[in-house]
Amino acid sequence: MNMKIDPWSALSIDDYSKLFEEFGILPFDQLLPEIKDPHRYMRRKIIFGHRGYDLISDAMNNGKPFSVMSGFMPSGKIHLGHKMVMEEIIWHQQQGADAFVGIADREAHSVRGFSWERCRDIGVNEYITSLIALGFEPEGHIYFQSDSEQVKDLAFELGSKANFSELSAIYGFTGETSVSHMLSAVTQSADILHPQLDEFGGPKPTVIPVGADQDPHIRLTRGLGHKMNMFKIEGREDKKGRHYFSIRSKSAPEDTLKELAERIPGTTKLFEGHVDVLDFDNFEELxxxxxxxxxxxxxxxxxxxxxTYHRFMSGLQGGKMSSSVPDSYISLTEDPKGAAKKVKRAKTGGRITLEEQKKLGGEPDKCSVYELLLFNLVEDDEELAQIYNDCVSGQKVCGNCKALAAEKMEKFLKEHQELREVAKDRLDEYGL
Incomplete structure (x- = not known):
């Protein structure tokens, strides 16, 4: 199949199940019963996949430390797709996560060629202002990559474990790719891992909410994080079929294995390069x-x-949402009445004639207006289910849904833009 995912270009994925097969992303719905009061994106299968989210659900359920981190490349207007990620960050912050938001100005500078001044202007006036307006608390961390010494220093360290072959395999880099572009990819890994540094409380589970197009960054980071660690713990079996753990040194100083052998309860055997743990089976404590x-x-x-991986929103006219086609998306800063008119012009899942609509029902799964309600505008699941059922049964026609969605969109944007004005006066609370 050889599906290629590029985090720097618009991407439409028609069959999300391919991501499970090709890249090892796990279905999220299996974890849903473990999550108290899940976000609507979780309930509605908009978040469809994950890597290692069981660590996060365990932390939430048992009061353990954990973090949430994601970032935004300051490349243009903030729109509903960005809002999705922001809502996921804020939800995790509300569940107890230490929250981190990075403005990827190094990435925008190297990949898009934007000036540092333009990066900062877009970062603050588009993304950060809306993030605060949506409910991000000041206890969280908002930063620009170019300002963060922790991120820059860690990127340098991670660079010692990354090589061109690996970057090429993950991102499709060629001999024409600039070094700064490659460095921006490693910087993304530093963004993801730096919440685990000592100054932020040390190692802890950290979740990165993203669209599926950003999975290359996750794969690279998981690989680099593993390479940076000194030890590898392996489960083994002796000749008599008895299980034990072997802690193997990857790059550890000489005395570390001896220290481990002395600290671990039970019987341990120290060898050159590894220590075997023979009768202690508590993996978490180990x-x-x-x-x-x-x-x-x-x-x-x-x-x-x-x-976590969420589905992409489609464009208002169908197909991909594109920043170069204003009618395909809704910006959080555009005129509310103008946005409502866009909704009324949007592509629906209705039939060709009213007679067919009443006879066959509509197709909400193909409707960008229903998608607006599903993703953004209706919080109550019962209300949404009623809209869906009325559509597929032919009881509701497209004009009614468009009017409802347009009214809700205008109301949301008006309220959000009022909150943005308040947020601008609070920037100093967030160290900006």
Whole structure:
């Protein structure tokens, strides 16, 4: 199949199941019963996949530390697609996560050629202002890549574990790709991992909410985080079929294995390059000890970052949403009445004639107006189910749905833009 995912271009994925097969993304609905009061994106299967989210649900359910991190490349107007990620960040912050939002100005500078001044202007006036207006709390961390010494230093460290062959395999880089573009990819990995640095509380599960087009960054980061860690824990079996753990050094200082052998309860055997743990089967406690020793000896002990993947919104006229086609998307800063008119011109899933609509019913799964209600405008699941059923039964015609969605969109934008004005006066609370 060889599906290619590019995080720097618009992408439409028609069959999300291919992502499970090709890239090892896991279906999210299997985890849904473990999540108290899930976000509507989770309930409605808009978040369709994950990597390692069981670590996050465990942390939420048991009061353990965890983080949420995502970023935005300051490349243009903030729109409903960006709002999706912001809502996911804010929801996790409300569940107890230490929240991080990075403005990827290094990426915009290297990939889009934007000036630093333009990056900062778009970052603050488009993305950060709306983020605060949507409910991001000041206890979180908002930063620009170019201003963060932690991110820049960690990117340099991660660069020692990355090579061109790996970047080429993941991103399709060629000999024509600029070094700054490659560095921006490694910087994304530093963004994702830096919430686990000592100054932010050390190693902890961290979830990255993204669209599926950003999965290359997740794959690269999980690989680099593994390479940075000093140890690898393997489950093994002896000749008599008895299970045990073997802690193997990847790049650890000499004394670390001896320290581990002394700290781990039960019987351990120390060898050159590894220590075997023979009668201690509490993996979580073992992992905690290994990470503690690694940190004491100057390592990072990164927890592999988790991720969630949400479906893409389609354009208002069908097909892809594109920043170069204003009628295909709705910006959070555009005129509310103008946005309502866009909704009324949007492509629906209705039949050709009213007679067919009443006889066959509409097709909300093919309707960009219903999608606006599903993703953004209706919080109550019962209300949404009623709209859906009225459509497929032929009881509701497209004009009624368009009028409803247009009214809700105008109301949302008006309220959001009022909150943006308040947010502009609060920027200093967020260190901006």
């Amino acid at each position: 992992l905690k000890t290994v990470r503690a020793v690694e940190l004491e000896f100057g390592g990072y002990a990164f927890v592999p970052p988790s991720s």
